[in-house]
Amino acid sequence: MVGQTLIQKILAKASGKETEGVVENEIVFVSPHRILSHDNSAAISKTFYKMVGPNGKIWGPEKIFIALDHAVPPPDAVKAGNHTVIRKFVKDQGIKYFYEGGTGICHEVLPAKGHVPPNVVILGSDSHTTTHGAFGAAGIPIGRTETASVWAIGETWLKVPESIKIILDGSLPKGVYAKDVILEIIRQITAAGATYNSIEFYGSSVKKLSMSERMTLSNLTAEMGAKAGIFPVDDVTDEWNKQFGFQYDRITADEDAKYIKTLELEVSNLTPRIAKPHKVDNVVPIEELGKTTIDVALIGTCTNGRLDDLEIAANILKDKTIHPNIRLLVYPASQEILLQATREGILEILVAAGGQIGVPACGPCLGAYGGCIASGEKAISSANRNFKGRMGSKEDTGIYLASPATVAKSALAGYITAEES
Amino acid sequence: MRFKSQKIWIFPEDDINTDVIFPGRYTYEPLTPDEMARHALEDYDSKFIEEVEEGDIIVAGNNFGAGSSREQAVTCLQAAGISCIIAKSFARIYFRNAINQALPLVISPECSDFITKNKKNLLSSKEKIDVDFDNGLLKIKDKVFSFPKLDDQALQIFKAGGLVEYTKTRLKKST
Ligand code: SF4
Numbered sequence: 001m002v003g004q005t006l007i008q009k010i011l012a013k014a015s016g017k018e019t020e021g022v023v024e025n026e027i028v029f030v031s032p033h034r035i036l037s038h039d040n041s042a043a044i045s046k047t048f049y050k051m052v053g054p055n056g057k058i059w060g061p062e063k064i065f066i067a068l069d070h071a072v073p074p075p076d077a078v079k080a081g082n083h084t085v086i087r088k089f090v091k092d093q094g095i096k097y098f099y100e101g102g103t104g105i106c107h108e109v110l111p112a113k114g115h116v117p118p119n120v121v122i123l124g125s126d127s128h129t130t131t132h133g134a135f136g137a138a139g140i141p142i143g144r145t146e147t148a149s150v151w152a153i154g155e156t157w158l159k160v161p162e163s164i165k166i167i168l169d170g171s172l173p174k175g176v177y178a179k180d181v182i183l184e185i186i187r188q189i190t191a192a193g194a195t196y197n198s199i200e201f202y203g204s205s206v207k208k209l210s211m212s213e214r215m216t217l218s219n220l221t222a223e224m225g226a227k228a229g230i231f232p233v234d235d236v237t238d239e240w241n242k243q244f245g246f247q248y249d250r251i252t253a254d255e256d257a258k259y260i261k262t263l264e265l266e267v268s269n270l271t272p273r274i275a276k277p278h279k280v281d282n283v284v285p286i287e288e289l290g291k292t293t294i295d296v297a298l299i300g301t302c303t304n305g306r307l308d309d310l311e312i313a314a315n316i317l318k319d320k321t322i323h324p325n326i327r328l329l330v331y332p333a334s335q336e337i338l339l340q341a342t343r344e345g346i347l348e349i350l351v352a353a354g355g356q357i358g359v360p361a362c363g364p365c366l367g368a369y370g371g372c373i374a375s376g377e378k379a380i381s382s383a384n385r386n387f388k389g390r391m392g393s394k395e396d397t398g399i400y401l402a403s404p405a406t407v408a409k410s411a412l413a414g415y416i417t418a419e420e421s
Numbered sequence: 422m423r424f425k426s427q428k429i430w431i432f433p434e435d436d437i438n439t440d441v442i443f444p445g446r447y448t449y450e451p452l453t454p455d456e457m458a459r460h461a462l463e464d465y466d467s468k469f470i471e472e473v474e475e476g477d478i479i480v481a482g483n484n485f486g487a488g489s490s491r492e493q494a495v496t497c498l499q500a501a502g503i504s505c506i507i508a509k510s511f512a513r514i515y516f517r518n519a520i521n522q523a524l525p526l527v528i529s530p531e532c533s534d535f536i537t538k539n540k541k542n543l544l545s546s547k548e549k550i551d552v553d554f555d556n557g558l559l560k561i562k563d564k565v566f567s568f569p570k571l572d573d574q575a576l577q578i579f580k581a582g583g584l585v586e587y588t589k590t591r592l593k594k595s596t
Contacts, residue, residue, distance in 0.1 A: 027574050039449045040491075046451075051588045071449045078450045085451075127490040127514060143492040143518040149588040157574045191436045192484035196513050225484065225512055279436055366445035366489075387440040387488060389464040394444075 003256030005163040006230050007198035010138040010251070014121040022160045024258070031155045033120035033137070034063055034097075037147055038106045039070035040125055042085035047148035058093045059154035065097040066090060067109045072101035072361035075369035104334025104360045107131040107219065107302040111211075112336060114244040118233045119251050123150060128302055128384065130222045134214035135240070136233035136251070138198070141222065161198045161227045164189075165259040168205035170268035175418055177312070178213035179304055179382065179403035181205075181265070182220040183273035187283035188263060195225030197260065200253060205267050206231065211240045212306045219303045220384050223280040272406050272418040277398035278388040286418045292400065293325070296379040296391075297411035300331025300358070301365045304382035304404050307337050307346075313408035314346040316420065317353035323414030328355040329371045331363035353411075367392040373399075380410045428477045430469065430503075433537050437481060438488035439515065441465040443497045445489070452493075454500035461497040473501045478550065480536045481508035486515025495522045505552060507559070509533045520575045521584035527552060527559055532566040554579070 001021040004012065012018050015028035022028055037044055049056060058064065066086065074080035083101065090098040099109050107128055110116060118136030122129060125147040132139030142156065150156050166185060172178075199221050201214075209217070214231050221229025231237070233250045241248075272286040299305070299313050310332060322328050330350050332338040338360050341347045351357060356371070364371040365383045372392025373379050379391055379399050386399035400416055410416045441464040443457065462469040479498065485508040486494060495518045498506070506519070509530040519526045536543060543561070551560040557570035571579060581587035 027572055042451060047585060050585050052592060082449050082451060125490060127488065141490050141514055143490050143495075143514055143521060145492060145521040145584045146517065149521075149584050152588050153591060159572065191487055192510065192512070195484065195510065223488075225487065227513055281436075366448070368446050368449060372446075385440070385488060387438050389444050389446075390440050392446065394441075394464040 003254035003258060005198065005253045005257040005259070006200050006232060006251065007138055007161060007163055007228055008257070009253070010119055010121060011158060011160055013119060024160050024162050026160045027157050028160060029155050029157055030121050032063065032123040032150065033117070034065045034110065034115045034122050035147060035150050036065045036106055036110055036122065036124035036126065036129060038067055038126060039082060039086070040144055041066045041089065042082045044125060044144050044148045044151070045085065045089040047145050048151050051148060051152045056152070058095070058151050061094045062096045064095050064151065065110055065115055066095060067099040067103060067106040068101035069105045069361045070366060071368050072359055101361065102335055102359055104336065105302045105305065105362055108305070108333040111135055112334060117241070117244070117246040118237060118248045123147070123156065127222050128219050130226060130229045131215050131219040131302060133218035133221065133228050133230040134211060136231060136237055138228045138230060139218070140228055161196050162260045163198045163200055164194055165262040166199055166201050167262065167264045168201065168203040168267055169264070170205055170266045171208070172205070172267055173270065175405060176270050176272055177403040177405060178209060178216040180270055180273045181267055182217045183275055183283045183401065184270060185263065185265065186220065186224055186275070186281050187273070189224045191223060191279055191281040192225050194221065197226055199226050199229040201229070201231050207234060207236070209236070210308065211236065212308050216303055223384055272403060274406070274416065275386055275401035277386050277400065280384070280386060280401065286406065286416070289416060292378065292416045293414060294380050294400070294410060294416060295325065295377040296327050296329065296371065296373050297407050298329045298331070298364060298371070298379060298381040298383065299404050299407050300329070300333065300363050301383040302333060303384040305331055305333030305337070307340050309382065309404040310337070310341050310346050310350065313404045314349040316405060316408040317412065318349050320353055320412055322354040322411045325414050326411050327371070328353070328411045329358060329363060330355045331358040332360045334360050364391050366390065373397055380407050380416055382407050428474060429536060429540065429543065430473070430477060430479045431537050431540055432479065432481045435483040436487045437465065437485050439486055439491050439494035440488055442486065442494040443491055448491050448493060454496050457493050457497035458500035461501045470501065473503070475502035476504045477502055479503055479506045480533050481506060482533065483509040485511050487512040490514045492518045492522070495519050495524055499524050507532055507536065520571065520579050523579050523583040525552060525554065527568050529559060529566045529568040532559055532561070535564060535566070536561070
């Protein structure tokens with residue numbers, strides 16, 4: 001057997017080829033451990049019934065995960081009706097893992113509810129399904145029709161990707177976070193630089209990254225076109241998994257596994273990074289960004305809406321008030337996080353500083369509801385995309401991506417900054 | 422497969438993302454393909470939807486269809502009449518979505534450059550474009566460009582007319 005990368009091992013296992021292994025570019029058929037979808041489940045269910053007929057049944061009701069998050073609570077009757085279709089589908093098909101609106105963002109809820117053991121394939125009808133690589137799984141994004149087909153037949157074809165190795169060494173300086181690291185990686189690899197590839201993370205810094213920070217990194221591998229972004233299982237993963245009692249082996253890539261590219265990054269001297277409009281790889285060190293005033297600051301999303309993110313922001317905003325020209329939007333990524341933040345007094349600080357707290361969900365991240373920006377306005381956001389029109393307006397607008405710390409500091413200053421005011 | 426090049430839409434920019442092809446504000450509304458077509462590329466080129474005609478072709482740069490996995494970014498162009506997209510490269514999920522909807526995609530940096538450079542005279546002569554998917558060949562004027570053929574599995578889905586038809590057939594076979 002030729003040397004196997006992490007993704008090769010995971011795909012070999014999922015396709016019943018563990019003994020012989022798989023080679024790059026080979027087509028394999030895999031059955032997922034879970035298949036994730038969200039508000040798009042209504043559209044997927046329509047396609048599903050086209051495939052199986054009006055009385056057709058789903059292949060694995062206990063394999064399907066649906067969380068309502070993209071328009072929660074629904075801002076209008078059309079989006080509310082979309083949820084109605086999903087609830088009926090869930091009932092009709094006896095889908096086991098359905099999470100009502102308000103539980104949280106799909107990529108947060110899936111692992112937190114114990115659906116992501118290591119070494120499995122998670123398919124998801126959402127591009128940031130790569131997030132689940134943080135847990136040592138292969139989180140692979142697919143489209144709606146393909147999801148419908150997996151619901152119907154229980155498997156899909158995948159091409160075994162080539163892999164990229166990213167080695168992170170050193171310790172993060174004060175004020176610099178996982179988000180800054182991944183933005184720097186995207187700057188170097190570019191928006192298309194990992195298309196069709198699987199990314200693996202190694203190095204001395206990785207061992208120090210929490211599960212939450214790993215999720216931020218894996219989440220953003222999608223913005224380089226990656227098929228997956230995986231952290232090998234280590235002590236940190238084992239510790240996280242204890243709560244679920246998962247049984248598994250630690251899979252590691254073989255010594256002689258092949259990588260098409262290796263990127264080494266020493267993080268000790270990194271400064272905060274900003275992705276300027278309208279591309280995620282349009283990244284600059286904050287010191288190179290001219291004075292940029294903003295109107296909206298968003299803390300939340302599946303990239304950076306976790307407890308540690310809210311806490312970092314709260315530490316900056318404690319006993320302070322945001323700039324009068326700013327609206328600070330805070331969307332905890334899940335109900336669990338919201339509860340925790342309430343208990344720990346984090347929420348009180350954020351509200352006292354002038355923050356508007358939203359229901360745990362995607363919020364304005366995709367521009368459908370919940371705090372869109374008007375034309376002529378600019379936003380700084382802890383999300384993963386700064387595409388034109390993404391937060392609502394497409395006219396004379398711009399979204400700047402940054403860490404929650406930089407977002408909080410900018411909310412105080414009224415312009416983008418990593419200095420504490 | 423032969424396309425009459427009614428009109429060629431040239432978007433040479435890299436990384437044209439699915440948010441500008443089909444804006445997020447419409448993604449959670451149940452729309453028909455024709456309704457989706459009305460929003461095709463509206464955040465990128467507002468002329469597109471007014472002027473696009475059945476059979477038009479899009480020629481693009483690198484990483485066309487980056488970003489969100491939303492399939493409407495394929496469906497809306499298809500419903501708007503786009504018969505084929507030729508790009509230097511496509512984003513992975515976009516490429517899969519297109520196969521699943523049987524929208525022909527051609528990966529050819531040379532062809533993308535050639536058409537972009539020769540736009541004027543290609544349009545005036547209403548040049549035909551021949552695309553042979555079995556052999557991965559594209560002919561325009563006297564030039565022949567080769568492009569990577571689809572893998573067997575993808576080709577089967579494409580030839581079935583998309584994944585809905587393919588899965589239907591598979592389910593029939595298994596019962
Ligand atoms: S938070 Fe934003 S990026 Fe994450 S799943 Fe929701 S819309 Fe997508």
